Amino acid sequence: MSREDVLVTAEWAENNLDTAGVVFVEVDEDTSAYDGGHIPGAVKIDWKTELQDSVRRDFVDRAGFEKLLSAKGIANSDKVVLYGGNNNWFAAYAYWYFKLYGHDAVQLLDGGRKKWELDGRPLSADPVTRDETSYTAQEQDPAIRAFRDEVVSAIDTKNLVDVRSPDEFSGKLLAPAHLPQEQAQRAGHIPSAINVPWSKAANEDGTFKSSDELRELYKDAGLDEGKATIAYCRIGERSSHTWFALHELLGYSDVKNYDGSWTEYGSLVGVPVEIGPGAN
Amino acid sequence: MSNDGCGAPEQTAVLPAGIDLEKEIVLGGKVTSDGTPVGGAYVRLLDASGEFTAEVVSSQDGDFRFFAAPGEWTVRALHRAGNGETKVTAAGPGLHPVAVSVG
Numbered sequence: 536m537s538r539e540d541v542l543v544t545a546e547w548a549e550n551n552l553d554t555a556g557v558v559f560v561e562v563d564e565d566t567s568a569y570d571g572g573h574i575p576g577a578v579k580i581d582w583k584t585e586l587q588d589s590v591r592r593d594f595v596d597r598a599g600f601e602k603l604l605s606a607k608g609i610a611n612s613d614k615v616v617l618y619g620g621n622n623n624w625f626a627a628y629a630y631w632y633f634k635l636y637g638h639d640a641v642q643l644l645d646g647g648r649k650k651w652e653l654d655g656r657p658l659s660a661d662p663v664t665r666d667e668t669s670y671t672a673q674e675q676d677p678a679i680r681a682f683r684d685e686v687v688s689a690i691d692t693k694n695l696v697d698v699r700s701p702d703e704f705s706g707k708l709l710a711p712a713h714l715p716q717e718q719a720q721r722a723g724h725i726p727s728a729i730n731v732p733w734s735k736a737a738n739e740d741g742t743f744k745s746s747d748e749l750r751e752l753y754k755d756a757g758l759d760e761g762k763a764t765i766a767y768c769r770i771g772e773r774s775s776h777t778w779f780a781l782h783e784l785l786g787y788s789d790v791k792n793y794d795g796s797w798t799e800y801g802s803l804v805g806v807p808v809e810i811g812p813g814a815n
Numbered sequence: 816m817s818n819d820g821c822g823a824p825e826q827t828a829v830l831p832a833g834i835d836l837e838k839e840i841v842l843g844g845k846v847t848s849d850g851t852p853v854g855g856a857y858v859r860l861l862d863a864s865g866e867f868t869a870e871v872v873s874s875q876d877g878d879f880r881f882f883a884a885p886g887e888w889t890v891r892a893l894h895r896a897g898n899g900e901t902k903v904t905a906a907g908p909g910l911h912p913v914a915v916s917v918g
Binding site for chain 1 (some may be wrong): 893
């Protein structure tokens with residue numbers, strides 16, 4: 536897999552806005568950003584109301600994903616280009632999600648909404664409608680999703696990459712710094728985890744760093760390239776971004792995203808928790 | 816703001832209900848260019864080592880807000896009109912005003 540298979544440039548995107556079989560999808564942390572202006576022709580997926588089950592803590596199931604993509608007018612044969620704000624944080628989460636349900640022709644717009652805006656490229660507030668399709672999803676791919684028991688048994692065995700900020704890792708904060716700190720649970724990190732904040736994989740304009748820079752970043756932090764890896768954060772979204780860097784850009788074969796992440800692990804009874812800056 | 820979400824909180828000058836300034840360190844202010852508020856700027860919070868911590872988009876009125884730990888911070892704003900940054904030291908809880916000028 537090469538970088539061009541998983542990332543498109545803003546320039547490519549602007550030249551392919553009207554290309555048949557290419558669908559742009561905005562998935563934003565700020566779910567109202569789309570309504571104020573979006574890439575012309577792009578549809579929107581709301582990560583909170585459309586990708587997550589409204590009752591259980593889990594994703595929409597396979598049938599739900601099929602229904603969602605059909606309603607958005609996305610066909611199995613379409614190439615999907617995802618983009619969003621905050622360094623593609625939520626777009627990367629959606630990317631992982633598309634892969635989880637077996638949609639192979641999916642790419643991220645490098646730099647996401649931020650680079651698009653900083654470049655001064657066109658935005659449109661016009662409503663977008665696409666004809667409904669009959670989308671068929673695959674069963675979830677267990678090779679890229681980790682659950683809690685696997686994470687507990689990975690301590691001291693697999694690479695655990697905690698991609699939260701250093702203050703969340705050490706236990707000083709329970710959430711990212713732009714969100715209120717309201718949660719009641721244990722603070723800290725999974726023992727043996729290394730801390731590589733997700734944002735280190737991105738340049739200031741939101742594009743991903745080069746593969747050489749990324750490889751050095753994770754190796755310097757203590758990632759053992761010979762071992763399987765599980766990435767986690769607070770609710771599994773920032774770690775999708777790191778999963779993308781490790782699995783899609785660097786091509787490491789056994790990399791999973793633990794979407795339960797700290798909000799699950801830090802609330803489990805009886806599991807080990809480490810506080811402080813860690814070994815690295 | 817719900818417990819389970821990571822969604823972008825609305826950026827307003829008025830603090831949302833339930834924020835306890837006796838306990839929380841809030842860094843907040845406006846992005847401006849020649850004194851005019853700049854909405855839609857990408858506002859980044861960097862820690863004392865210059866490491867990225869969080870990013871929000873300023874509101875129509877240029878407002879932004881972060882919740883932080885004690886320490887020295889840099890608030891850096893990116894916009895088509897230009898970039899700018901301001902340093903702020905937060906010793907303890909309360910609202911620490913930060914003004915960032917771009918252009």
